[in-house]
Amino acid sequence: MTTDPYSPTVRELFAAPAHAGLLEDGVAVLVDDQDVRVQLSATVAGDVIKALRFRAWGCPHTIAAAEAACGRLEGGPAAGLLEFSASGLMEELPVPVEKTGRILVLEDAVRSLG
DSSP: OOSSSSOOOHHHHHHHHTTTSOOOOOOEEEEEETTTTEEEEEEEETOOOOOEEEEEOOHHHHHHEEEEHHHHHHBBBTHHHHHHOOOHHHHTOOOOOOOOHHHHHHHHHHHHHH
């Protein structure tokens, strides 16, 4: 039995977040709640999310979830921002139930970009 609170996927996404940063020419939002701060910036051309970046101040689960969300949404339709749900990330990573509020801060930030 392992006592490691982080799955291999969380560790991988946390260690090498490809979407970390801020797009200077993008639209940005900042959500600060639940002892977590998530800033997202995006550039959209037509109906396509051309680039999506994040800055997150929180636990490894929050940072990994932000990376996973950016990876999923980038290149997809802009409507995906409004439809984004963090529930899939909660299962995929897996995020402990006591951190649900923190991951919902990410969901709020993504939907605010839409």
